[in-house]
Amino acid sequence: MKSNDFNLSHFLPYRLAVLSERVSKRLSSEYSEQFGLTTPEWRVMAHLSRSEKVSVREIHTNANLEKPRVSRAVAKLEKAGLVTKSVNEGDHRLIEVSLTPEGWKVLNQFLPNALELENSLLGTFSSEEVDQFYDMIERLHAVLDEDPKAAPRPKMDKV
Amino acid sequence: MKSNDFNLSHFLPYRLAVLSERVSKRLSSEYSEQFGLTTPEWRVMAHLSRSEKVSVREIHTNANLEKPRVSRAVAKLEKAGLVTKSVNEGDHRLIEVSLTPEGWKVLNQFLPNALELENSLLGTFSSEEVDQFYDMIERLHAVLDEDPKAAPRPKMDKV
């Protein structure tokens, strides 16, 4: 009755989940302790670092966050004085979100920590291996792209 | 004020989270549709496939699930008739969980789908690349193992 051919520990989806969760927790321990940010809030701020004014919708598709999570994260960040919201001139449905000076301060204070963690992780790879690793991730995504049952891939900034 | 040196899309923790979530969702769409299982429930059953009787504690450390999640998953699986719970003879604090015949039926029905998904993903790699990929994951874990701020690594079945 025992199906010895299956081992959860070796199962790709499980391995990815375990690694990803462990890395995420390591990172979130920092922004949560230092700034009281949650993961959606960190993602919103991180995305805002690349664009002055961004709609909720764009954050949703670019930061892999469900719409309600973005809405709530932005609301909390606004309350904390880290971002501002304003209605788009041309299209009144759109909300333009952008970092406040205080938001920039927090972000610039935290980004070095984020990059340091990333560097310490990638430090175990040669630069060729880094490319290989990312290429492999890309290829796994490509498989899912062909799978009609898979969710669409979140938008990815080029460059 | 704009810090153009940071790109969320390229950030390792984010990339891992995105890939892992996408793979997880693809898998869970199957066991949720077909059997009404949640992720903790699937993990519990998958872990049970390798051992006759297992304590809640062991599932907790082996399937990367918090204690309450295991407790709740097991309770729900018991209610559904897929597992049984019994008190350990020697140590009355321990609960022994094991699959029922019905549980085995469900598991054996689902495992081929799980393996098929894994194969379709890994099919994009040569067998050397599969080894490389897993080795790289292992090396990232090794970095975290040395980091006092990182959570301990969940137990991993050898072989």
Place this chain on the structure above:
DNA sequence: TCAATATCGTTTCAAGTGAAACGAAAGTCA
């Protein structure tokens, strides 16, 4: 022996979650 401590699994409770519904605004097209 028997208090003090540790471990196990469950439960509590406050917070987070997402699918679906919602109102508001914009776009479509006859």
Place this chain on the structure above:
DNA sequence: TGACTTTCGTTTCACTTGAAACGATATTGA
């Protein structure tokens, strides 16, 4: 024009989550 549809961001609601507290059992050590 004006009904219909689509899109945007928010909110509702039922469910999930995990840290902490809990009772029960086991272990430790004076």
